[in-house]
Amino acid sequence: MAAYVLYGSEVSLFSGKARAYLRWRGADFEERLATRDVYQNVILPKVGWPVIPVVEMADGALVQDTTDIIETIEARTPDGPRAIPTGPVQQVVSRLLDLFGDEWLVIPAMHYRWNYNEDWIYGEFGRTSAPDAPPTEQYAIGKKNGERFKGAVPMLGVNADTIPGVEAAYEAFLKDMTEHLRYHAYVLGDRPSLGDFALNGPLYAHLLRDPESGRLMEKLAPKVADYVRRVQAGGTDGGDLVADDAVPQTLEPILSRQMTEQMPTLVKTAALFGEWASSASAGADVPRGLGKIDFETGGFEGDCAARTFPLWRLQAVTDAIDAMDDGAKARLADLLDRVGGAPLMDFRLPARLVRRDCRLKLA
Numbered sequence: 460m461a462a463y464v465l466y467g468s469e470v471s472l473f474s475g476k477a478r479a480y481l482r483w484r485g486a487d488f489e490e491r492l493a494t495r496d497v498y499q500n501v502i503l504p505k506v507g508w509p510v511i512p513v514v515e516m517a518d519g520a521l522v523q524d525t526t527d528i529i530e531t532i533e534a535r536t537p538d539g540p541r542a543i544p545t546g547p548v549q550q551v552v553s554r555l556l557d558l559f560g561d562e563w564l565v566i567p568a569m570h571y572r573w574n575y576n577e578d579w580i581y582g583e584f585g586r587t588s589a590p591d592a593p594p595t596e597q598y599a600i601g602k603k604n605g606e607r608f609k610g611a612v613p614m615l616g617v618n619a620d621t622i623p624g625v626e627a628a629y630e631a632f633l634k635d636m637t638e639h640l641r642y643h644a645y646v647l648g649d650r651p652s653l654g655d656f657a658l659n660g661p662l663y664a665h666l667l668r669d670p671e672s673g674r675l676m677e678k679l680a681p682k683v684a685d686y687v688r689r690v691q692a693g694g695t696d697g698g699d700l701v702a703d704d705a706v707p708q709t710l711e712p713i714l715s716r717q718m719t720e721q722m723p724t725l726v727k728t729a730a731l732f733g734e735w736a737s738s739a740s741a742g743a744d745v746p747r748g749l750g751k752i753d754f755e756t757g758g759f760e761g762d763c764a765a766r767t768f769p770l771w772r773l774q775a776v777t778d779a780i781d782a783m784d785d786g787a788k789a790r791l792a793d794l795l796d797r798v799g800g801a802p803l804m805d806f807r808l809p810a811r812l813v814r815r816d817c818r819l820k821l822a
């Protein structure tokens with residue numbers, strides 16, 4: 460019996476992140492398809508809501524949330540390689556890329572899937588949920604299951620007004636990443652780290668694997684497509700992160716876009732969270748959304764749901780900043796200055812978040 464069981468699927472963005480990590484770590488794991496039986500018999504009873512990926516540990520404990528999975532495995536087996544760099548500046552940058560991959564690249568990932576690959580994805584959802592059913596039944600099942608995910612597209616701010624911006628921002632990201640890959644095999648050097656796994660979720664499961672999206676990536680950024688395949692396969696052995704806790708300069712345009720586009724949505728969401736928290740009790744479940752906020756991407760404006768989960772990833776960034784010594788803080792401040800992220804040095808959420816029982820709660 461394998462040490463870990465990954466419940467997930469090839470179509471799932473976050474399963475792609477977890478799988479790439481487990482492969483890179485050389486973890487002894489078995490992947491089980493998240494069929495409807497698995498949802499009914501494993502995920503719903505033990506996690507409480509329908510979500511993947513879920514990893515079952517050797518002692519039977521179930522962990523949901525990809526970063527939690529990575530942190531739990533690294534804490535339980537500290538002798539193995541670390542996805543989360545020990546260098547303090549590289550650690551903050553990794554946490555930033557975790558926030559960017561999971562919670563910002565999800566926007567193009569969902570846009571291209573649902574606006575260019577809709578029919579195909581229904582079949583895929585059906586094959587995942589009911590692998591033994593005939594194709595027409597799978598399509599019907601996939602269509603029913605897919606409604607929930609399709610419903611998230613407008614909440615992410617994808618609509619007729621913003622689509623040109625979503626596409627422009629994604630194409631700019633592909634260009635920046637292509638340039639970065641001329642100098643480094645992975646985001647922080649010659650081996651994968653947390654940021655690579657976070658980028659791999661949207662880039663692999665949706666933006667490379669979905670047929671129309673994959674054609675676009677191969678055409679615009681074949682080097683990125685190659686990188687995505689390498690990370691999904693577990694990365695190459697032997698290399699290391701760049702020395703002296705340095706951050707490649709070619710990563711700065713990507714961090715810059717994160718500061719210009721994603722950070723304002725987080726600041727607005729944090730303000731709504733502060734209002735909500737002021738009348739909520741400690742331990743209260745944090746709503747998944749707190750109304751609407753304006754946002755801008757690729758030069759186009761629109762609105763999107765103020766999703767609270769990204770604040771959890773942001774808190775991990777600011778916690779990593781708080782843990783730094785003064786020398787590291789000064790080096791990070793220089794980097795953030797260059798990418799338009801100076802306010803992040805002092806920005807803190809108005810209240811603390813905790814995650815318990817696979818849910819986000821007010822501390």
Ligand SMILES: N[C@@H](CCC(=O)N[C@@H](CS)C(=O)NCC(=O)O)C(=O)O
Nearest residue numbers: 471472473509510511512524525526
């Ligand atoms: N933060 C979670 C996100 C997991 C997630 O959103 N998974 C998707 C599939 S890729 C899902 O099951 N979503 C259901 C939902 O959000 O209601 C993680 O990193 O594991």
